[in-house]
Every structure is written in C-alpha cells, then in structure tokens.
Amino acid sequence: MTETRWLTEAEQRAWRGYIAMQAQLTAQLARELQAGSELSHSDFAVLVCLTDVPERRVRVLELARELQWEKSRLSHHLGRMQRRGLVAREECPSDARGAFIVLTDAGRAAIEAAAPQHVESVRRLVFDALTPEQVDTLATIAEAVLARLNDTGA
Amino acid sequence: MTETRWLTEAEQRAWRGYIAMQAQLTAQLARELQAGSELSHSDFAVLVCLTDVPERRVRVLELARELQWEKSRLSHHLGRMQRRGLVAREECPSDARGAFIVLTDAGRAAIEAAAPQHVESVRRLVFDALTPEQVDTLATIAEAVLARLNDTGA
DNA sequence: TCAACCTAGATGATGTGTCAACTATTCCAG
DNA sequence: CTGGAATAGTTGACACATCATCTAGGTTGA
Numbered sequence: 001m002t003e004t005r006w007l008t009e010a011e012q013r014a015w016r017g018y019i020a021m022q023a024q025l026t027a028q029l030a031r032e033l034q035a036g037s038e039l040s041h042s043d044f045a046v047l048v049c050l051t052d053v054p055e056r057r058v059r060v061l062e063l064a065r066e067l068q069w070e071k072s073r074l075s076h077h078l079g080r081m082q083r084r085g086l087v088a089r090e091e092c093p094s095d096a097r098g099a100f101i102v103l104t105d106a107g108r109a110a111i112e113a114a115a116p117q118h119v120e121s122v123r124r125l126v127f128d129a130l131t132p133e134q135v136d137t138l139a140t141i142a143e144a145v146l147a148r149l150n151d152t153g154a
Numbered sequence: 155m156t157e158t159r160w161l162t163e164a165e166q167r168a169w170r171g172y173i174a175m176q177a178q179l180t181a182q183l184a185r186e187l188q189a190g191s192e193l194s195h196s197d198f199a200v201l202v203c204l205t206d207v208p209e210r211r212v213r214v215l216e217l218a219r220e221l222q223w224e225k226s227r228l229s230h231h232l233g234r235m236q237r238r239g240l241v242a243r244e245e246c247p248s249d250a251r252g253a254f255i256v257l258t259d260a261g262r263a264a265i266e267a268a269a270p271q272h273v274e275s276v277r278r279l280v281f282d283a284l285t286p287e288q289v290d291t292l293a294t295i296a297e298a299v300l301a302r303l304n305d306t307g308a
Numbered sequence: 309t310c311a312a313c314c315t316a317g318a319t320g321a322t323g324t325g326t327c328a329a330c331t332a333t334t335c336c337a338g
Numbered sequence: 339c340t341g342g343a344a345t346a347g348t349t350g351a352c353a354c355a356t357c358a359t360c361t362a363g364g365t366t367g368a
Contacts (some may be wrong), residue, residue, distance in 0.1 A: 002268035011281050014289045014297040017296030022176055023222060043325085060347065068177060073325055080323080083158050097184030097333045097346040117159035119364055127165050129298040137175045144283040149178045165324045196354080216318065227355055229318055234353080251363045 001136040024124060032121045034051065037114035042077055043086065044118065047111040050087065057102040086110060179279060186275045191268035196231055197240065198272065201265040204241065210257040211244065217253065217255060240264060 007015060007125065030041045039047070049066050050056055058066075064074045078101060081087045086107035092098035161169060184195045192199070203220050204210055218228045232255060235241045239259035246252035281289065 004273055005277055005362075006273060007277065007281070010286065010289055010293070011277075014293040014296065015276060016282070017293050017300065020222075021296040021299045022180075025299060026176075026244070027302055033306040037354095039322090060344090064227055067196060069175075069345065070326070072327075072349085076324075076326095079348085091266050095334075097331095099347070111229075119158055119160060121215055122169060123159055124167075125163065126299055127161070129302040130295060132164065134291060134295050136300075138295055139164070139171050141284060141288050142168065142175040144288075145172065145175045145179060145280055146278050148283040149175075149182055215315090224356070225317065226357075227317085230354075231316085231354095246316095249316075251361095251365075253317070304349090 023055060028125060029118070029121055033118055034112060036117045037110060038084075039114050043081060044111065044114060046074075046077065047086065047103065047107055050101065050107065051111060056108070057100040059092065060099050060101060063101060070093055081107075182279060183272070183275055187268060187272055189220065190271045191264060192238075193264055193268050198226075198265065198268060199237060200231065200235065201240065201261055202255040204261070205265060210262070212255040213246065214253050214255060235261075 027039075033039060033041060033044060035153055046063070046065055050058060060074060060078070061071065063069075064071045067074065069077075078087060078089070080088060085104060088102045088104050090100040090102050094102055132140070173264060180195075187193060187195060199226070201216055204212060214228060214232070215225065217223075218225045221228065223231075232243075233242060236243060239258060242256045242258050244254040244256050246254055251257055284292070
C-alpha cells in the first residue's frame with residue numbers, strides 16, 4: 001500500500017457526523033417502532049416487501065434479493081415471523097424446492113398499524129430538520145455512494 | 155393520531171436511498187475491515203477510543219458513554235476482546251467497583267494495521283464519489299438530525 | 309454507625325446475524 | 339435416461355445485542 005490518503009478536516013466532520021447520526025437514528029427509529037407495534041425494523045422491512053406485491057406472496061429468494069439479505073438470515077427470520085403468525089409458508093407448485101411466503105391477516109394488520117407511526121417518526125427525526133435542498137442533496141449523495149458500491153463488487 | 159403526513163416524492167427518494175446506502179455501506183465496510191484485519195467494526199470502534207486517550211486506559215463507563223453503547227453490550231464485548239488479547243482489564247485504585255480497560259500491544263498493533271486500510275475504504279466508497287459541496291452538506295445534515303435526536307429524548 | 313440507596317460493572321437468558329454445511333430438487337451433457 | 343453440477347431453501351454452531359438481574363462497593367443522612 002502506498003501512503004494513506006487520510007481524510008481532510010471537512011471529510012472528517014462529515015464522516016463522524018454521519019456515523020453518529022446513523023447509529024443514533026437507527027436505534028431511535030427501532031425503539032419508536034417497537035414501542036408502538038410488536039415489530040422490529042427487520043419485521044417491518046419484510047412486511048413492506050410483502051405488501052408491495054399484489055398477491056401478497058413472494059418467493060424466498062426474491063425477498064432476499066429485494067431486502068439484500070443473505071438467504072440464511074432471511075430463512076431464520078421468516079421462521080421466527082411464522083411462529084409469531086405474521087407470515088405463512090406455501091409450497092411452490094412450479095418448483096418443488098421453492099417456497100412462497102404469504103402475508104397473513106395478522107401480518108397485514110400489524111404493518112398497517114405500524115406504518116403511519118413509523119412515517120411520523122421518520123418525518124419528525126429527519127425531514128422536519130432538513131431544507132428541501134438538503135433533502136435533494138441527500139438523495140443525490142445516496143445515489144452516488146450506491147453507484148460506487150455496486151461498481152466495486154458490493 | 156391525526157392524519158398521517160406521508161412523505162413527498164422527493165423525501166421518499168432521499169429516504170429509500172439513505173436506507174439502501176446505509177445498509178450496503180455498513181456491510182461493505184465491515185467486510186473490507188474484516189478481510190484485512192481480524193477486527194469487526196465494533197472492535198475497531200473500541201480500539202479507536204482507547205488510542206484517543208494518552209494513557210491508553212479508560213474506565214468502562216467512560217467508554218460506554220463515548221461509544222453510546224449500553225454497559226452490558228460493552229461488558230460482553232470487552233470480555234470477548236480480552237479473550238482475544240486486544241485489551242486487558244485493570245483494577246481502579248480510586249474506586250474498587252470500577253475497572254480500567256487498557257490497550258494491549260496486540261490491540262495497538264491490530265488497529266494500527268487496520269486503520270489505513272479502513273480509511274482507504276471510506277475514501278474510495280464515499281468521498282471519492284462526492285463533491286466538496288456534497289461533503290459539507292452531508293455534515294450539515296448529520297448535525298441537524300443529531301440535534302433533533304438529542305432534543306426528542308434520544 | 310448503620311440502614312437505605314446509588315453506582316460500576318458482570319452475568320445469564322433470549323432473540324438475532326453470519327458462516328459453513330446440508331437436503332432436496334432441477335438442469336443439463338452425454 | 340442418468341450422473342454430475344447448479345439452485346432453493348434449511349439447519350446448526352457460534353458471534354453479537356438486549357434485557358433483567360445480580361454483586362460489590364460507595365454515599366448519605368438520621
């Protein structure tokens with residue numbers, strides 16, 4: 001490795017800020033979500049994917065791709081959600097190896113109850129603090145970093 | 155609850171982008187860190203705190219405060235790091251309940267080996283993708299959100 | 309001085325994430 | 339059609355996070 005290119009002062013300020021924000025924001029959103037519903041952040045993400053599709057049933061691998069989760073993580077998590085009655089498994093007729101994950105009525109009720117409050121949390125903690133220009137820049141930044149991540153074999 | 159104030163299109167774009175970026179960036183940084191050193195992201199954070207102080211020893215609660223970790227998480231993690239020889243515990247003479255955590259030579263060597271590569275990862279994945287204005291805006295956004303978090307009893 | 313309370317930190321149970329190995333099915337070359 | 343490779347998904351072992359609880363040592367006030 002050649003000489004390390006350390007961060008400039010401005011970059012350090014941005015990086016430390018980002019790290020701190022990320023940690024605290026994630027934690028606070030998880031707390032508020034769980035306080036007002038029996039859902040974890042992960043549960044929420046899974047349920048969102050299931051409500052996004054019309055038939056409320058998705059193949060496991062499709063879910064893994066959308067969530068960008070490893071299949072084993074997903075499998076474990078789905079097992080727990082199934083035990084809690086939020087989702088159900090169904091056999092896939094066209095490929096006997098595969099399985100559909102189906103949103104149950106309880107799962108649908110849970111996310112419909114949780115979503116408005118979660119949006120409210122996001123708005124209060126993030127968007128109420130930002131100007132429209134900052135919102136646009138945040139989107140641009142995220143897109144630029146994501147592009148970088150998908151270049152470099154992420 | 156009154157009517158939900160849903161996110162505007164611009165806000166949705168920013169939020170989805172942020173969520174995706176956050177997840178993928180964290181994962182990729184952790185992978186690169188662990189590939190080039192035997193350190194997890196958490197190990198790294200602990201070691202950074204220890205190198206920041208001159209005597210390389212910090213009280214556990216002080217560490218918890220800086221990292222914003224719960225004491226039990228920290229206690230468990232320090233136990234594992236101690237088993238791996240990265241840190242050591244020392245009794246505190248002035249308060250017999252307390253303990254100092256000391257950076258070992260192995261711990262110092264580990265972080266000194268890992269740091270340049272980690273900085274390089276951050277630079278490559280984040281700052282190389284951003285303009286100086288975007289970096290400044292990112293810092294401003296982080297500060298604004300952190301201020302909000304610390305208002306609302308985070 | 310001593311009882312009630314507070315604080316520093318460790319511990320054990322449980323839920324969650326990751327990795328490697330495994331099972332069952334499908335695909336495909338010959 | 340068959341034997342090997344690829345694919346869908348599960349499982350088990352282990353690292354990690356959280357919560358409640360526990361221990362031991364300090365602090366305070368009557």
